[in-house]
Amino acid sequence: MRTYPITQRLLAGTPMGGAAERLGAHVARLGPLPGDRRRDIIPSLEASGLLGRGGAGFPVGRKWRAMAERRHGDAVIVANGAEGEPASFKDRVLMANRPHLVIDGAILAAEAVGAGEIVLYVGGEHEAAVAAMSRALMERGDERRPPLRIVTAPVGYVAGEATAAVHYINAGDARPTTTPPRMSERGVDGRPTLVQNVESLAYAALIARFGEDWYRTAGRSETPGTGLITVTGAAEQQGVREIELGTTVGEVAAASGAGSHAVQAVVLGGYFGTWARAEDVWDLPLDPAGMRAGGLAFGCGIVGLLPEGRCGVTATAEIMGFMADESAGQCGPCVYGLRALGDATARVARGRAEADDLDRIERWTAQLPGRGACHHPDGAVQLLASALDVFGDEFNRHARMRRCSVTRSRLDVA
Ligand SMILES: Cc1cc2nc3c(=O)[nH]c(=O)nc-3n(C[C@H](O)[C@H](O)[C@H](O)COP(=O)(O)O)c2cc1C
Ligand code: SF4
Numbered sequence: 001m002r003t004y005p006i007t008q009r010l011l012a013g014t015p016m017g018g019a020a021e022r023l024g025a026h027v028a029r030l031g032p033l034p035g036d037r038r039r040d041i042i043p044s045l046e047a048s049g050l051l052g053r054g055g056a057g058f059p060v061g062r063k064w065r066a067m068a069e070r071r072h073g074d075a076v077i078v079a080n081g082a083e084g085e086p087a088s089f090k091d092r093v094l095m096a097n098r099p100h101l102v103i104d105g106a107i108l109a110a111e112a113v114g115a116g117e118i119v120l121y122v123g124g125e126h127e128a129a130v131a132a133m134s135r136a137l138m139e140r141g142d143e144r145r146p147p148l149r150i151v152t153a154p155v156g157y158v159a160g161e162a163t164a165a166v167h168y169i170n171a172g173d174a175r176p177t178t179t180p181p182r183m184s185e186r187g188v189d190g191r192p193t194l195v196q197n198v199e200s201l202a203y204a205a206l207i208a209r210f211g212e213d214w215y216r217t218a219g220r221s222e223t224p225g226t227g228l229i230t231v232t233g234a235a236e237q238q239g240v241r242e243i244e245l246g247t248t249v250g251e252v253a254a255a256s257g258a259g260s261h262a263v264q265a266v267v268l269g270g271y272f273g274t275w276a277r278a279e280d281v282w283d284l285p286l287d288p289a290g291m292r293a294g295g296l297a298f299g300c301g302i303v304g305l306l307p308e309g310r311c312g313v314t315a316t317a318e319i320m321g322f323m324a325d326e327s328a329g330q331c332g333p334c335v336y337g338l339r340a341l342g343d344a345t346a347r348v349a350r351g352r353a354e355a356d357d358l359d360r361i362e363r364w365t366a367q368l369p370g371r372g373a374c375h376h377p378d379g380a381v382q383l384l385a386s387a388l389d390v391f392g393d394e395f396n397r398h399a400r401m402r403r404c405s406v407t408r409s410r411l412d413v414a
Contacts, residue, residue: 009218009226010202011242016097020132023139026100030209033104037208038111042068045204048212049224053090054080054160054197055272055300057288060204067113067184067194075115076188077146078169079106081122081129081198082153082160086322087270087302090228091198093240095122095129098202099136103148105201108208110146113194117147121165124152157271157326161374162195164328175328176374197300199228220246221287227301229286231256234263234307243286249303250282258305264406265306265390269299271319272379274386275312278305297382311406312391313398316384317342317349323380333371337364338380345384348395351402351411358399362388 013021013029021029037044045061052058067075079102083091095102106118120137122130133150140148151169153159159174166187168174187193203225207215216224223245229252232238236257243252249266253259263278268286274296276284284291288298306312324342327334341364344357365385369378388395397403402411 009206009242010094010098010101010199010228011240013098016093016240018097020097020099020128020136023100023136026098030101030206033108033205033208038108041108041112041204041208044207044212048207048215049219050200050203050207050215051223051288052197053199053203053227053300054162054195055269057292057298060196060200063194063196064109064112067192070184070192073185073192074117075110075113075192075194077106077109077113077115077118078162078165078188078193078195079118079120079198079201080160080162080165080195081120081126081133082165083123083126083300084153084155084157084160084326085270085272085300085302086157087230087232087267087304088300089230090240090301092123092126092129094199094202094228095126096132099129099132100139101202101205102133102198103136103140104205104208105196105198105203106148107145108204109194109196109201115146115194117188117191118145118149119169119188120148120150121153121160121169122150123155123160125155156328157323158328158374158376161376163374165195166193175330176376178373218244219287220244221285222246222289222293223287227286227288227298229301229303231303231305233305234258234310235305246285246287246290248282249284249286252286252303253282253305256305262307263305264308264310265312267302267304267306267315267383269297270302270304271323271383272375273297273299273302273383275306275316275383275390276386277390309406311349311394311404312387313345313394313404314349316387316391317345320345320380320384323376323383327376328374331372331377333368334373334377337368337371338377340364341368341380341384348399351398351404353399353402358395361395 050060164174164176183193320342324338
């Protein structure tokens with residue numbers, strides 16, 4: 001078996017932050033997409049163990065096989081680069097720097113499942129990514145491939161949810177839909193639609209070139225391979241990194257210039273994720289399968305390091321306020337429930353809690369999951385439930401004593 005160095009992966013090549021890799025350099029570095037592998041790509045993806053990187057971690061090969069084995073209809077591929085999660089930068093960095101790898105992955109998906117059109121759904125506010133993807137498309141010229149177009153996603157957390165993306169592409173409305181049939185049967189223009197995160201597609205393009213065994217040479221824990229993560233918070237070098245899956249939180253923090261003494265808690269997976277005490281997860285492998293089994297979220301790969309001296313209750317209240325604002329406004333439990341939770345959490349954080357705010361927060365946190373048309377409220381509530389666990393004493397102190405022990409301040413003093 002031929003092995004390749006682990007560095008020859010998504011962010012290999014010229015350093016990030018410069019100009020996007022041009023088509024000539026991309027092909028010179030990686031070679032063209034091999035024609036003969038396109039036929040075999042679905043078994044190869046299945047054997048690689050590649051998991052989707054948009055948040056849910058669904059196996060990519062299984063998704064492509066289900067679409068390829070559909071009974072009828074010319075399919076559409078949507079490459080999801082909306083990235084509305086404020087703490088995540090990995091997709092925009094990938095598209096801005098390695099646009100051709102994403103396009104290769106989308107073309108591969110189209111050929112593997114029999115799709116007649118590709119939509120590159122790129123967050124409109126990610127200007128460098130939009131510019132790089134647009135130029136990369138022009139560089140491709142009239143190469144033989146399915147028609148490919150860019151649709152810029154509107155700003156908004158929910159705009160990247162798969163049915164919201166399809167709804168926006170069809171009707172200019174980025175709100176999730178629940179009406180059957182599912183988009184895998186009737187999505188863009190009424191055709192079977194495969195929505196796949198841009199990082200997932202880029203990895204598929206590498207697996208097509210180098211094979212599943214190469215992909216599996218990386219991965220220190222349960223999930224094979226490498227992945228993009230975004231490091232935020234108490235780190236000197238915040239930003240996007242490519243890690244071998246199974247690398248620990250502590251190793252990522254150290255490589256980003258954050259010592260364990262400087263970090264009190266970690267939010268894993270982003271605004272949809274879970275808080276954990278730093279000491280509990282310092283040795284935790286960043287491994288999607290293992291984390292899920294342990295009740296934690298790899299999500300879209302966010303490692304947010306909360307510095308000592310920053311209040312976890314306030315940080316949680318800010319996230320909950322954002323998530324309430326980002327509700328797509330069409331399901332009562334999400335609209336009113338998230339707003340009520342966001343307001344109550346904000347009152348606690350500011351030392352203005354009403355008598356039963358903490359009880360209400362706990363009650364609503366238990367009641368809300370599963371009551372929206374999409375998973376937006378579920379993600380927000382999961383984050384809040386983990387905050388109650390990790391910062392429970394501090395929530396109590398804020399609500400009942402109107403004091404913050406992290407910032408050492410009285411909160412009811414104007
Ligand atoms: C509220 C919400 C927002 C989402 N935003 C994104 C996004 O910005 N980009 C993305 O790829 N997936 C996003 N997803 C996940 C998508 O619905 C879908 O699962 C994903 O694009 C599939 O690609 P994957 O299998 O490669 O992960 C979001 C999901 C939810 C519930
Ligand atoms: S659950 Fe919330 S975000 Fe999702 S569709 Fe309903 S209102 Fe919109």
